[in-house]
Amino acid sequence: MKSSLPTSEQIAKVLTIAGSDSGGGAGLQADLKVISALGAYGMSVITAITAQNTMGVMRIQDVDLEVVEAQMDAVFLDIGVDVVKIGMLSSPEIVRVVAKSLRRHGAKRIVLDPVLRATSGASLGGDDSAQAMITDLFPLAILITPNLEEASLLLGREISTPQDFKLAAEELLEMGPQAVLIKGGHLDSSHTQITDYLMWRTLEDGLEVIQAKEFKHYRVSTLNTHGTGCSLASAIATYLADGHDLSHAVAKAIAYVEAGLEAGRFLSIGEGPGPLWHMHEFYPTALANKDSKG
Numbered sequence: 001m002k003s004s005l006p007t008s009e010q011i012a013k014v015l016t017i018a019g020s021d022s023g024g025g026a027g028l029q030a031d032l033k034v035i036s037a038l039g040a041y042g043m044s045v046i047t048a049i050t051a052q053n054t055m056g057v058m059r060i061q062d063v064d065l066e067v068v069e070a071q072m073d074a075v076f077l078d079i080g081v082d083v084v085k086i087g088m089l090s091s092p093e094i095v096r097v098v099a100k101s102l103r104r105h106g107a108k109r110i111v112l113d114p115v116l117r118a119t120s121g122a123s124l125g126g127d128d129s130a131q132a133m134i135t136d137l138f139p140l141a142i143l144i145t146p147n148l149e150e151a152s153l154l155l156g157r158e159i160s161t162p163q164d165f166k167l168a169a170e171e172l173l174e175m176g177p178q179a180v181l182i183k184g185g186h187l188d189s190s191h192t193q194i195t196d197y198l199m200w201r202t203l204e205d206g207l208e209v210i211q212a213k214e215f216k217h218y219r220v221s222t223l224n225t226h227g228t229g230c231s232l233a234s235a236i237a238t239y240l241a242d243g244h245d246l247s248h249a250v251a252k253a254i255a256y257v258e259a260g261l262e263a264g265r266f267l268s269i270g271e272g273p274g275p276l277w278h279m280h281e282f283y284p285t286a287l288a289n290k291d292s293k294g
Contacts, residue, residue, distance in 0.1 A: 012241035018087030019048040025275030026227035033278040054270030085237040092132035099136035113233035139176035165197035220261040
């Protein structure tokens with residue numbers, strides 16, 4: 001039954017298709033925090049339930065394929081979606097069901113974070129899921145956002161230095177997505193400056209042109225980095241939904257995550273690496289001045 005109240009106010013709508021993180025720092029929980037913090041309306045399709053915390057992933061239970069598809073139908077058929085962000089898809093079967101549903105609903109703007117391995121080292125998909133993503137999802141994606149380990153797994157060779165990024169991005173772009181963002185945050189801590197490398201296709205005078213841009217920023221000194229990849233991809237998706245072009249959306253998303261890492265440097269959440277502070281704009285954190293008296 002339709003409400004009699006007027007409903008003319010529009011808001012950007014972002015759908016995250018991802019796994020659930022019981023610890024709240026990554027996965028769809030982080031995605032929804034980001035989407036809300038940046039002023040959009042977040043929706044979710046749960047692909048897997050994980051038992052995890054700041055110490056690692058203890059167990060993964062995939063959601064039934066029919067339930068994944070039903071969640072997507074429920075959101076698309078009623079609310080609608082401006083941008084889709086995809087995270088953890090832990091089996092080739094789930095990848096194919098998600099891709100089929102996206103095609104059926106005509107989703108045009110898809111940001112794919114190819115989550116294949118947790119920061120703790122736990123496998124969240126592996127080679128079979130990676131190949132299914134390449135075949136079924138890369139051609140649908142306007143952007144993929146692999147970190148160094150994920151880029152290495154997708155290409156079948158190690159990507160370990162910023163000098164590798166250009167060739168890696170070219171090869172990933174040839175696999176079908178409209179753009180590739182290789183994230184450099186997994187470089188060893190001796191690299192105090194992080195380089196993220198964006199390469200994308202664009203049209204100029206009817207001809208396809210490949211453009212690229214480097215984003216350099218300083219590494220925030222903190223152990224609280226859980227969920228940075230999920231958060232970055234969700235921020236990009238939200239800025240795209242809000243009307244920013246790709247390069248600007250990436251730049252703003254990097255700045256948002258950097259601010260969240262800075263704000264969460266001294267937070268104590270769990271016994272292991274905690275999350276960045278997603279709500280830094282609304283609830284600032286501060287380290288107590290140990291030299292103050294009172």
